[in-house]
Amino acid sequence: MTPYFDYAATTPLDPRVEAAMGRASSLGGVFANPSSDHPAGRLAATAVERASEQVRRCINAVDYRVTWTSGATESNNLAILGHVTAQLRRGRERRRLLVAATEHAAVLAAAQAAEALGFSLEQLPVEADGRLAPATLDAALDDDVALVSVGHVNNETGVVQPLASLAPLIQAAGALFHIDAAQGAGRLPLDASTLGADLVSLSAHKFYGPKGIGALVHHANVRLAPLLHGGGQQQGLRPGTLPVASIVGLGEALALADDEVERERQVSLRDALRDRLAALGGVVVNGAVDGSPHVLNVAFAGVHGDALRSRLADLNVSFGSACSGRAGASHVLRAMARPDALADAAVRFSLGRFTTPADIDFIVERVASDVAALRAISPVWREIRAGRKLSDVYGVATLPELA
Known part of the structure; x- marks a missing residue:
């Protein structure tokens, strides 16, 4: 499964x-x-x-x-x-x-x-x-x-x-x-x-x-x-x-609420997921890095949101809130000054009590492969690879880029 x-x-x-x-x-x-x-x-x-x-x-x-x-x-x-x-x-x-x-x-x-x-x-x-x-x-x-x-x-x-x-x-x-x-x-x-x-x-x-x-x-x-x-x-x-x-x-x-040991375990898994995704380059973390242990929201620059959702459709991940539907870019990310094009290419990974290191390995390999395939045909990604700043590409003053 x-x-x-x-x-x-x-x-x-x-x-x-x-x-x-x-x-x-x-x-x-x-x-x-x-x-x-x-x-x-x-x-x-x-x-x-x-x-x-x-x-x-x-x-x-x-x-x-x-x-x-x-x-x-x-x-x-x-x-x-x-x-x-x-x-x-x-x-x-x-x-x-x-x-x-x-x-x-x-x-x-x-x-x-x-x-x-x-x-x-x-x-x-x-x-x-x-x-x-x-x-x-x-x-x-x-x-x-x-x-x-x-x-x-x-x-x-x-x-x-x-x-x-x-x-x-x-x-x-x-x-x-x-x-x-x-x-x-x-x-x-x-x-x-x-x-x-x-x-x-x-x-x-x-x-x-x-x-x-x-x-x-x-x-x-x-x-x-x-x-x-x-x-x-x-x-x-x-x-x-x-x-x-x-x-x-x-x-x-x-x-049976999560204790400190379980929270630290989830933080370790979340941070491993974040760092390995950051290695792809052009990855923006949406939210303070010291957030809740179970949620990681990242946007992949140079990727079209619809194409990304199509590629990841068979994975148990989310593209915003499960309650919000798909009525445009997330109001949460907009409130955080994320441009719509980048917010639309965001993925929420949320883990929990039954997540394992093997699950992290699986999701990183799949997402890395799909993002690489989409970026291979993306003119926006070519601009970024050529040295253009993400803030310039997406028309905003600043952008917290991981890698």
Whole structure:
């Protein structure tokens, strides 16, 4: 089987998680409706609460509530639209939303939907390495900002945002702080309490749990309005019968979060992949080099994006976010000032818990061969080989070239 290099899109179910879910699903397990007031229902409710504790423990959110959702997309919508709707109902005056320009589409679309409710949205520019500079955020903050949303780890580039530097600024402005942790939870440490995060979005399938289950972890003082109606489950905030086995799976997956040894192993594999691809020349890394251990996003100069996607179509790699479709160049790379022609020739390699050195060997050999074949017929690559700078070829002032 072709090695899998799309862990940022979704991860395989960890066998230990699968076993825990199996035990929860059987007749002798905790399959019952946790809202039912009988022994089996109470047993299921206890399993749900145990999973909630596992979530709180993983991200140090002791005084927070856990609201179960279908995934990070719903969690992001509930965080943003749930908050702004509650603001309106309470007559609050804050009407501005700030988000980093590189945020996931679920965050951007939810914030854009809030504009129809009378809120204004400002997408904050990031640096060339993909980070949101504290000074940029500070300049945009005032007493009219209702909420700031910043992702922990970018899903396309693996850039880790400087949350510890951003959080005090948000707190000082009196705005709520939402973190989309879908790509970072279970991979990197996240301390919600120390950061003063008000809302944190999670999605189980990003950290070796089941698809279709997520959570919004929110401070008890945060007021949210429900997006769905029809039942009283979860204090009426998110109605619907709870999928106990999936919830058990999410909790177990977070309890098995990658430790420092596993993170270092993935960093070693990622760096080996980066360095060997850099040896091809004309390779641009998209994102800070000290990003999340599992993501490497690189662009191959002198190669047409469509041709590259065609050549690599049988490989388990990605060309941006799996959620974004192919509507032009990546908005993330555009926000990082990458020219469209180069952004369109970018590939995201994301590895994980089951990636091996042999997988790295395979992917390097295949990609090197295909890129070489495309460059052999590329007039742009001939210009680069003749000594023309990448920045001149692509019409930009600077470009962080690896080799």
